[in-house]
Amino acid sequence: MTMAAAIERRTAEAPARSKAGHIASIDVIDDLRRAEPIWRRLESRRQVSTPYQHFDLLSAWQRQVGEREQVRPFIVIAYDAEHTPLLLMPLALRCKYGVRIASFMGGKHTTFNMALWDREFAVHAGSADLDALVSKLRARFAADVLVLAQQPARWRDLANPFAALPHQPSVNDCPVLTMQPGAPPATLIASALRGRLKGKERKLQKLPGYRYRVADGDVEIEHLLDWFFRVKPQRMAEQKLPNVFAEPGVEDFIRDACMTAAAGGSRAVVIHALECDEEVIALFAGVADGDRFSMMFNTYTMSGHARYSPGLILMRHIVDHYAALGYRSLDLGVGADDYKRMFCKDSEPIFDSFVPLSARGRVAAASMSAAGRAKRLVKQNQTLLGVARRLRCALR
Structure with a gap:
């Protein structure tokens, strides 16, 4: 193929590639069974996800814990123009103080939270893609705020695209052993x-x-x-x-x-x-x-x-x-317990994002963000942490 022909071919393909591989639409599903085929496809090792977001684990949590807490699945799937799934967010929706909060399934029992990503999309996803995702969620009027807590900055050597959203350090760090x-x-x-x-x-x-x-x-x-x-x-x-x-x-x-x-x-x-x-x-x-x-x-x-x-x-x-x-790595969960530091000498950065989707959500996001920063301050200060522990014991 001549150089001129190659350039002509790339030019002809450019519009298709600009549409494919970028978020064109989203779906919000409240039925685990409907989401399962796409979910399992995105949790394969060819894609990007943590084992905490695998279907078998989170479906058990929703069935046994989520339903008792009266939270319902809020599974967000984003597609490109060809309706290829690009990411799946395994969220649960709860209403607290009149605010509809969409947060990762698993509650206190998942060390890490992360969307399940098509690997190629995750490599190239930028702020425009995240803006499109958030904009389409706002248009649904289905939730007031996204609480995306305890996300790893990287997973299997791939940067977490959600780090491009406004974020702050999580309350606790995660000690990790690199092998x-x-x-x-x-x-x-x-x-x-x-x-x-x-x-x-x-x-x-x-x-x-x-x-x-x-x-x-x-x-x-x-x-x-x-x-x-x-x-x-x-x-x-x-x-x-x-x-x-x-x-x-x-x-x-x-x-x-x-x-x-x-x-x-x-x-x-x-x-x-x-x-x-x-x-x-x-x-x-x-x-x-x-x-x-x-x-x-x-x-x-x-x-x-x-x-x-x-x-x-x-x-x-x-x-x-x-x-x-x-x-290649091993962790013992978040927190700075002495026994964890005996084995895990490094600290892995994890972060929280509070993304408002409505006017009510802006107030809630600001409040939760401030509370998270305050908790982290206490955890990082031994004097304040000691006071907090004594107060907790007294209340118990």
């Missing part, structure tokens, strides 16, 4: 820490039937969850923390998610455990996508075996497990 495939174990966990944990584990290895395992069968998953829901309330009461797992529908949601077989035969939530014949000693559970493991919930025994740091020992096994599988 280079094939890296020596000493580069993942400091030799001194690894040595201490192996010394403690030798005490546990004397217990009959001592083992580390990744739960697979339904019977063992049910057994581990029965133990977790007995022990976790005791641990939280000991720490003077509210038991979020006692809220309506949460236990059913966790059980459904752990029992659901996801793509490839894995579980929507993966359970790791230390056990002996006598008891479960520690349990950590989270989501995994072939590239990253992210913890959702954990606890450890109330017995005397707790003095050997079984939670930290289990964490060492989990790091080694995912390193052997070639994973």
Whole structure:
């Protein structure tokens, strides 16, 4: 092909490409079953999403928790001019103080929130695309404000396009462990820490039937969850923390998610455990996508075996497990707990966006944004955090 012909061809294709690949229309769906085919297509590894936004996990949350909280699905799908899905926002709509709030499904149980993106669109999406999305949502008059909280700035080396929206740092940071495939174990966990944990584990290895395992069968998953829901309330009461797992529908949601077989035969939530014949000693559970493991919930025994740091020992096994599988990162959830910093030396930026869609939503967005900044200020200041904790204990 001559240069002139090539230029002519590119010129002829330009109008079509300018329409395809940019947001031309949106759909707002309140039925999970209608959204499921597009949702599952966009959650494949060829596209971009976190495992917290996978259909199996969030449909269980909506069924068991969302419906009890009287929130309904508010699933936004954006299409190009050829009606190709470009992104899906798995949101839930609730009414609070007369304001219709659309926020990510999953509530307190998702560490990260993110839209599901067509990869090619996500790479090239710009402010004009986001302006079109927000403008079309405003025209629907279906919600007053978008609350897009705890979004990662990047996922699998791809920038989150929603970072182009007005945003602020989330209340908490997320400690993360970056793992280079094939890296020596000493580069993942400091030799001194690894040595201490192996010394403690030798005490546990004397217990009959001592083992580390990744739960697979339904019977063992049910057994581990029965133990977790007995022990976790005791641990939280000991720490003077509210038991979020006692809220309506949460236990059913966790059980459904752990029992659901996801793509490839894995579980929507993966359970790791230390056990002996006598008891479960520690349990950590989270989501995994072939590239990253992210913890959702954990606890450890109330017995005397707790003095050997079984939670930290289990964490060492989990790091080694995912390193052997070639994973590139691991996190233990948001917050600056000491045990997280023992393993996760870096901090991952996560952000919140409060996007008004109506006049009422502008007031709500400003209020929620200010509240978020105030909470972050308290979390970042040890003196203020101590006062807040003492006040919380006094109120309880």
